[in-house]
Amino acid sequence: MATILYQDQFLPRDRGRVDMEDRGYQFGDGIYEAIRVYGGRLFLLDLHMKRLERSAGELRLQLPYSIGHLTDNLQTLIEKNKIDDGLIYFQITRGAAPRKHLFPEGAESVLTGSAINLPRRSAPGEAGIKVSLIDDIRWLRCDIKTLNLLGNVLAKQEAHEQGSEEAILHRGNTVTEGSSCNVFIVKEGRLVTHPADHFILNGITRLFVLGLAKKLSIPVEERLFSTEELFSADEVFITSTGAEVTPVVRIDNQLIAGGRPGAVARRLIDAFNEEVARIRTAALS
Template identity: 60%
Template sequence: MEIILYNDHLIPSEEAKIDMEDRGYQFGDGIYEAIRVYYGQAFLMDLHLKRLERSAKELFLKLPYPLDQLKSRIYELIEKNQIKEGLVYFQITRGTSKRNHRFPENTDCVITGKVSELKRTDVVHKKGIKASLLDDIRWLRCDIKTLNLLGNVLNMQKAYEEGSLEAIQHRNGIVTEGCSSNVFIVKDGRLITHEANNFILNGITRLFVLELAKEIVVTVEERSFTTEELLEADEVFITSTGAEVTPVIQIADQIVNQGKPGPITSRLMELFEIKIEELAKVSL
């Protein structure tokens, strides 16, 4: 029996009900996080919750209870569902009220969450993926992790129809990020990724990889770069909670690094793997 989080309670999934006038359902008026589970441990949980808190502040959402309490509920959810490798997804909406574009004056936020099994067996991602190159059609506050993902969905569908597993997006020739990932390039030994401003989501895996880059003493530049720089890069990879560190070996019709993961990408993948294996020792 699947157990889910509903507000401050863990209940069987079949007991959950979402009101027709929940603002998350009607307006996408809410925020979410997705946290990877390795060896029964929620990976980088504190960073995810810190970002959740920021997203709530940006949307003027008052969290219904403290983050420490939410953290406890998430671990209870993992334990109750006996998940060792998986993904926790939870969202917070502004709550239920009569449909009106203005914020309701008296309503309580609604928290829902679940944990699903997700195995780390995707060989395709380790060898590298093809990405499309598409116009970024999203709104201008991509730094907030909201439920409004239709722009991402439309571009991901287009990428799928082009035989790609991700779409690298750009605004007037400036690369921003993927539909569900951050984008890195390597040129002449320098690791380059878009600065964390309103045009991208400051990914938790992005932040983690930037820390890993310090261990291999690579020069890091957080700055805007063009589609021309992207296509001329020595290496390209994406990062996300789901994709971890995934090489991009083809962009549209152009092959990157002879269709193989590059040396810096490969080293970062190795370091990421080491950090995950360290969690195995914690779980013993």
């Protein structure tokens, strides 16, 4: 049976319980991170932990353990579940207290975590995906990685019902991000992506890809771009912990780049794969 993390304990999954008055359950009052595991190692861990600390600070939520202690427990969770390629999910809520909107006095933060095997796609980026353009109805602090994801869920479900794998969101004429990813377009060899303000989550894979682009001397513009620019782009791709770098070849009923992944996305996918291969080699040594 799978092992989960509850506070500072490792328990069988069937012993995991949520208090009826936990504020994460009642208000979505909490934060989370999802971290990719390659070769049994946490990928881009430092960036994830820095974002966790920022999210906690923005919500004035007390982390129950030090980052070092939490990291050790996450690595132990990987080992107990025998994860090679997988995903670690953990969340921290403000704790359990009688239900009221004000922050409760004396409540203790609650941490839970789980690990799953998630093999990489055999040929990531070869075919590309279809997405749907959906109105962005979320709140105005999308930069905080909170448990409040209903707007994202509704967008993803709408896209699914349209036969798409992802929703690309827009506020008015401005493209923001995906329901669970960041969005990049390519125009005349230049990457364009929405700036990391309060309208998007500054994705860890987004940051990693920006770093890869710099190494590959691919010009980048972090600026607002329109739905018209999206549809007329030379290439479109998304990035996330789960999707890595995934080309978009169709938006609604319109083909992008002739329905084939573009050259810039392929260069970034190759660079991403090289980094994963390096991690695997280091894990075996």
